[in-house]
Amino acid sequence: MTEPLLVVQNLRCHIPSARGAVRAVDGVSLTLARGQVLGLVGESGCGKSTLVRTLVGAAPARASVSGSIAVSGTELTAMPDEARRAFVGRHVGMVFQDPMSALNPVVPVGRQIGEAVRHHHGLSRAAARARAADLLERVGVPDPGHRLRHYPHQFSGGLRQRITIAMALSCEPELLIADEATTALDVTVQRQILDLLTGLARERGMGLILVSHDLGVIAGRADETAVMYAGRIVERGPTRDVFARPRHRYTDALLGAIPRLDAPPGTRLRVIPGTPPDLTAPPPGCAFTSRCPAPGDRCAHEPPPLRVEPGDHAHACFHPTEGTSP
């Protein structure tokens, strides 16, 4: 059996704050194979960004991190900082919501990509430039030879995001993580960028983690979906199964909150009542209890483990739905 690309075990990231430690990631385990797309979804504040940042060694300063992260069999958490940064830089690419935060506004994009390429491959300036043009072409920037000379502000939001994807690809990563990478873009551009990312993953046998608060981004693209709530994975499985047969009440509620195009006019959008718990003092049992439409006696006291039973996908719920989406 080939080794999985990414194996995360019992990962925790607790961030100190004035009100106490924020348990942003609280015991997450997941696996990703090469060429596979994993969707990571959940409402804002559930810990998705902290999880992926912790994976790449960029947890907030002074955070307390424990658990295990292995990329292609190499355990990262035990590595000295510098070796780990170098390893992650070679194997993992990241794309964020705001491309401007990843780009230098006063440097032409060709030079920025070229520098990333030189850093990873030690190419000459001319070779790096050719490679930068090549990367821009691969991510669908028209007229790349000419565009190399342009500055970030001379591109549209969608093209700018393509440029940061080109930069993330410059090291030929085995794993690409896109954290709300299309959230700021309009729907058409969003679809194009998501198709580009999933296409690259399939074509290059790269692992891709698509992080979004929007289930619509994951649907039809991710092979597997992991649903995160209050720092934990509450449901995980093949995307088709999770969407067609959500088991956790939180997933069910999230799916119910997606606007449906076939809904009769005037139908009110269902939102999930209440708000996610304060992660400095999460409830002792299931964190969704106070918002759950069908809580049982144990739920408030006992945290439900993420269970996998034969013929079903993993879910952490004592009273799962029958598995029919609303």
Ligand SMILES: Nc1ncnc2c1ncn2[C@@H]1O[C@H](COP(=O)(O)OP(=O)(O)O)[C@@H](O)[C@H]1O
């Ligand atoms: N640097 C930080 N300092 C303090 N709290 C943080 C920091 N980063 C994230 N958090 C808290 O961690 C929790 C998870 O946040 P985040 O990982 O950004 O969630 P998501 O990406 O799902 O919206 C939130 O309660 C957030 O306020």
Ligand SMILES: [Mg+2]
């Ligand atoms: Mg986030």
